[in-house]
Amino acid sequence: MTNGLPVLPLGEFLKQRKEFFIIDDFSGYKRARVQSHGQGIILRDEVSGTEIKTKKQQAARTGEFLVAEIDAKVGGFGIVPPELDGAVVSSHYFLFQIDEMKCSKEWLNWFVRYNSLEEQTKAQGSTNYAAIRPNDVLNFEIPLPPLTEQRRIVEDIESLAARVNEAQRLREEADVEVDFLVKSYLSKIFDYEHSDKLPQGWAWKSFNETLMPGGMRTGPFGTALNKSEIFSEGVPVFGIPNVGVNEFRKGFTDFVTPEKAKSLAGYELNEGDIAVARSGTVGRSCVVPKGLNPKPIMSSNLIRIRINEKVFLPELMCRILNGSKLVENHIDKECRGSTRIFFTQKILGKFQIPTPPLDEQRRIVAYLDGLQGKVNALRELQSKTQEELDALLPSVLDKAFRGEL
Numbered sequence: 001m002t003n004g005l006p007v008l009p010l011g012e013f014l015k016q017r018k019e020f021f022i023i024d025d026f027s028g029y030k031r032a033r034v035q036s037h038g039q040g041i042i043l044r045d046e047v048s049g050t051e052i053k054t055k056k057q058q059a060a061r062t063g064e065f066l067v068a069e070i071d072a073k074v075g076g077f078g079i080v081p082p083e084l085d086g087a088v089v090s091s092h093y094f095l096f097q098i099d100e101m102k103c104s105k106e107w108l109n110w111f112v113r114y115n116s117l118e119e120q121t122k123a124q125g126s127t128n129y130a131a132i133r134p135n136d137v138l139n140f141e142i143p144l145p146p147l148t149e150q151r152r153i154v155e156d157i158e159s160l161a162a163r164v165n166e167a168q169r170l171r172e173e174a175d176v177e178v179d180f181l182v183k184s185y186l187s188k189i190f191d192y193e194h195s196d197k198l199p200q201g202w203a204w205k206s207f208n209e210t211l212m213p214g215g216m217r218t219g220p221f222g223t224a225l226n227k228s229e230i231f232s233e234g235v236p237v238f239g240i241p242n243v244g245v246n247e248f249r250k251g252f253t254d255f256v257t258p259e260k261a262k263s264l265a266g267y268e269l270n271e272g273d274i275a276v277a278r279s280g281t282v283g284r285s286c287v288v289p290k291g292l293n294p295k296p297i298m299s300s301n302l303i304r305i306r307i308n309e310k311v312f313l314p315e316l317m318c319r320i321l322n323g324s325k326l327v328e329n330h331i332d333k334e335c336r337g338s339t340r341i342f343f344t345q346k347i348l349g350k351f352q353i354p355t356p357p358l359d360e361q362r363r364i365v366a367y368l369d370g371l372q373g374k375v376n377a378l379r380e381l382q383s384k385t386q387e388e389l390d391a392l393l394p395s396v397l398d399k400a401f402r403g404e405l
Contacts, residue, residue, distance in 0.1 A: 030088070064095050102144070278301050287315060
């Protein structure tokens with residue numbers, strides 16, 4: 001018993017179903033994959049029969065309990081969802097029918113997500129996957145209150161889970177909305193690509209004209225910085241992981257010795273410099289913040305831009321690089337036909353940018369900062385809600401399976 005709840009083996013309500021069929025080469029099939037740590041069953045892929053080498057397979061059914069023989073020790077089990085009804089799995093998976101007059105599949109699903117089965121699987125004490133057999137699964141135990149009580153508790157759990165999901169959805173929507181608003185605003189102001197008629201006081205400038213002398217440089221290549229010269233402490237190397245969209249991401253993983261940093265002094269990043277990703281999310285940029293001491297060295301995957309602030313504000317240039325349709329079109333045009341896209345100094349140098357007076361630039365930056373400030377406040381509020389709910393859900397599950405709800 002667990003605080004009044006009877007604890008019974010899964011064999012009380014599970015029955016293994018072993019039915020195999022032969023794959024037809026001329027038919028199409030969904031294949032299922034079990035996620036680790038009880039996070040459920042998802043679609044692996046959709047393939048033709050000719051792509052499935054082992055022709056003897058099983059077809060999963062909605063609501064069945066699926067266990068991965070090999071991955072059971074890392075929580076590889078879950079309930080088959082309706083969209084994967086008929087999905088094929090190999091003989092290395094066990095399928096069990098659930099007697100829902102004794103245990104609701106929702107109760108079993110939350111027990112799996114609570115990681116209780118994973119703990120019992122690990123307790124088998126063997127690293128050999130073959131140690132997990134159907135009989136082992138049937139002997140695992142679960143707290144099993146009456147069916148009406150299972151449903152009541154599951155309803156409480158799912159209500160809380162819905163609040164967790166809603167908090168996450170709202171935060172994601174806020175991120176998408178601000179991205180859309182910023183891009184729309186920037187495109188409205190700077191989309192003069194097909195017109196020579198700029199607002200009064202504005203001027204067309206090449207990207208190079210907005211820079212300090214020698215203001216654009218690509219990170220060290222080849223033997224200038226070898227992997228053998230990277231350590232876990234010392235002077236930080238500013239890399240692509242540190243470059244968010246208009247946001248410096250904290251946390252350095254690579255470092256060089258002070259002596260090496262001195263030899264690479266020309267690759268230092270100062271506060272106010274713009275770090276631009278050359279690959280990955282090409283053009284993603286952030287302004288180097290104040291307070292980085294010692295000054296970091298940029299990696300080979302970055303371009304450093306040092307703006308002449310008497311011509312252009314770094315904060316606005318960074319916004320344009322991240323969110324302007326003008327820049328996206330320029331990248332598409334210059335990189336057309338390339339199988340692998342890289343940002344280069346040459347591509348940036350060709351960029352023509354409509355340049356407003358500095359006072360107008362400051363007004364634009366102030367507006368965007370105000371918009372970002374409102375979104376950040378919303379993010380912070382939603383983040384606190386998310387953290388509270390994330391902490392609450394395991395507590396509720398713990399109480400549920402100890403019979404305290």
